[in-house]
Amino acid sequence: MSNRTLSVPGIAYGGDYNPEQWPEEVWAEDVRLMREAGVNMVSVGIFSWALMEPSEGVYDFSRMDRILGLLHENGIAADLASPTAAPPAWFFRAHPEALPVDHDGRALSYGSRQTFCPSSPAYRAAALRITGAIADRYASHPAVRMWHVHNEYGCHNAACYCDTSAASFRRWLRARYGDDLAALNHAWGTTFWSQWYYDWEEILPPRATGAVPNPTHQLDWRRFCSDELLSLYTAERDVFREAAPTIPATTNFMVMHNFDALDYWRWAPELDVVANDHYLMSADPESQIDIALSGDLMRSLAGGPWLLMEHSTGAVNWQPVNRAKTAGELRRNALAHVAHGADGICYFQWRAAKAGAEQWHSAMLPHAGTDSQIWRDVVRLGADLQALAEVRGSTGTAEVAVVWDWDARWAVELPSQPSEQLRYLEVVRAWYEPLWRTGVAVDFVRPDADLSAYKVVLAPSLYLVDDTGAANLTAFAEAGGSLAIGFHSGAVDENCHVRLGGYPGAFRELLGVRTDELFPLLPGERVALSEGGTGSLWSERVGLAGATAVTSYADGPLAGVPAVTRHGYGAGTAWYVATLPDAETLAGLLGRIRAEAGVAAGRTAPAGVEVVVRRGADADYVFVIDHAGQGAEVPVAAGSVELLSGKPTDGTVTVAPGETAVVREPRQDA
Structure with a gap:
């Protein structure tokens, strides 16, 4: 910045x-x-x-x-x-060529907003x-x-599929691949379905076609569209x-x-x-x-x-x-x-x-x-x-980071995945929610970010990860951090090429597991877990290669197969979650991971009351928000002041039903 x-x-x-x-x-x-x-x-x-x-x-x-x-x-x-x-x-009367063309080749008209081709x-x-x-x-x-x-x-x-955009896409590709068409053919795996390109001019946007378009072609298109608007x-x-x-x-x-x-x-x-x-x-x-x-x-x-x-x-x-x-x-x-x-x-x-x-x-x-x-x-x-x-100007206080990556999100939601039910944001929110409910502060990070400030890093959905990101997450665990990785992560590299030798690809050694086959679940289907609760959306045949089983599938074709594993790696710990546990079970698991890593829950508050802290230079600002409409009392430090009313507190702050309090709390370490 x-x-x-x-x-x-x-x-x-x-x-x-x-x-x-x-x-x-x-x-x-x-x-x-x-x-x-x-x-x-x-x-x-x-x-x-x-x-x-x-x-x-x-x-x-x-x-x-x-x-x-x-x-x-x-x-x-x-x-x-x-x-x-x-x-x-x-403008459009003078330049009708500037109107956008959709995925199906249909030219759109002006008459609303953002009716232009970004290229x-x-x-x-x-x-x-x-x-x-x-x-x-x-x-x-x-x-x-x-x-x-x-x-x-x-x-x-976000995307225009016209010929002008096609030409811009080709220029972007030539820059990305060093003007080396062979490098693009390798990255896109164009030996499949006779897609090999002999001339840059042969490359088009991933327009509507008869079958499934090349996944790396589609991923590079998403990258290009973002860069073109940028x-x-x-x-x-x-x-x-x-x-x-x-x-x-x-x-x-x-x-x-x-x-x-x-x-x-x-x-x-x-x-x-x-x-x-x-x-x-x-x-x-x-x-x-x-x-x-x-x-x-x-x-x-x-x-x-x-x-x-x-x-x-x-x-x-x-x-x-x-x-x-x-x-x-x-x-x-x-x-x-x-x-x-x-x-x-x-x-x-x-x-x-x-x-x-x-x-x-x-x-x-x-x-x-x-x-x-x-x-x-x-x-x-x-x-x-x-x-x-x-x-104004105060910051967050997180010891837990969640990995968020747009490449991984785009790639995992491409067609012809093992399950079209897997939606990136839904999985990330499922992991985020129990942390929110217990008042645990969270930062989001790139896979290659500096992770030294965190005790726990969670990667709920990281289908695509490059070698740098995978090495960075591995190094975090090796140095003493607690890392938890969700199913179908590490499966492909930055070009959407499957990492061979078994799943979860880039993280097999780190996690101490090897999966030889995936068993995604049908919509509404659930599998019982040995320690209680159920899993949905996903299952896979996990084999232990150094890790310890924490929970196994208790029924179905994978009964007895590990569903959640724990592996000591270097000075740290790596967990693998090979299903989507129900909310209570996932909350218990993440609570255990967090507690073992020394990350405390947030302040005690009734269900439905959100407590968030922003850290200032010499004071903490404690927000208490009653979403449940029942009212609450939350402990705060002596000498605090509730800013919205201007009144001092006496060691607790009382929030009326459906209301919010913001407490300036003296910093002991300031």
Whole structure:
């Protein structure tokens, strides 16, 4: 990360502001209400390209001039966007070749957002032109505190399959393989199905075809698509950086749910402020776990605090059923993001739209206006965040790391796997959940990360791992760490080539096991385990090669075969989990692994009460969030203060049902 920081005091608070959707006489009311709510930053201009550049090379910044002036007069910072996520209609009339083509070869039309081919030279030129005009005009404007580059890269056009994209893909491949076509043929295993390439021009994107496409072809395509969009981000960012070298730049990631288009480990170092959009899924009965997981992943990507760029005050508009948030949920959600490292809380959007595709998406100022529960909650949250200003900049406290890798995620979800039921995020969340329930802090790491700060490293799903990553994890255990690896890990290398000699491939020696055949389970099928509980999704015929069986399959074709093993390796311990245990059984296993490694559970709290600690220079900040709605008392150190009320505590903090407390606790080692 750079040393360019966001110069907004305390916790940033606000949202996307789209005043162009409203008559200008509404703007004065907007800023008055923003001040009432404690808003100190808004994002502007995100979808304003058509208004800023009504025809090619002709600019009209008069509206933005007035907006920025009004914000500055009222002490509200601007996160000013390049509006390049939504090119105007005139651009596509002039450059129809810039429209994207889908997997089936169908050319898509404009009329929504992100309707461009990421490889289009015409799009890139137009995007950099409008970005440059904005940068030149507003680089020294006192309201502008951050550049918001584009919006949600890859949300709707992560891949384009047109001929222009094919040519860009070939250039990317030539760079990756050193212009050596034989190296590509080897990496892709093209002797299979007569796929050998004799000329670079023969290579196409993995378009719709009659059977299963080459897996390494598909994996390299995912890598290319992520890099192609990243090149657009860095190009726009550099335009802003040249005009205003001290103003930080960001774009909004989407670490949530099943969005997996971009390798954010590659993206994060290019951002001055790492930011995320996060929306709850109505069908998730415990969406607070997803908030925690995504927040921990964001903190890990950022290497510290991060910014929540978008979430919702209530319902969204794009799910099959868009439910409103329950009483107190708006506040709990926002403060949970802060607990997991967010130094800014922003929403889409400030004022609910009365027209357009997102008219039924909730906002800080809803259709009902200020006489509404959402508005009262928004104002209360603003006061909360002002009371938490000192929390800004504090960090996490994890002794446990979970391995997260986008290459592994992409590869394990390719077609023709042993089980299409294996979904990367579901497996990782299953392992993460018991740690969350016991208040154990978690960082996420790459396979090749420095692991010296951790006592326990968990790799729930690492199907693909290169030699460097495998050696790094092995070295962690050898040096005294406790490492647990989930099923179907280590199976292939970075080119999706199976590691021969038995599974789990790269980790056989480390784990002291060898599997000769996989037995994935059918949907709904379960296998009993010898020490109690059941396993689902997966089983395999594990043979011991130095490890000790901890649990075995108790029925089915593998009755008596080890299902969980433990192996002393060097000064450490390596565990293999060859099924997906039920939640209680997995919690017990991870509790044992953690306890043996000397990692304590979090503070004692009732079920459904989340306790998270952020560590400051001379104080800890203890967040106690009651998701269960029963209320709780949690022990804290003497001399602590509850920041939201400003009241001292007497060794415990009491949280009312459905509420949140944040305690400043003196550090004994400070």
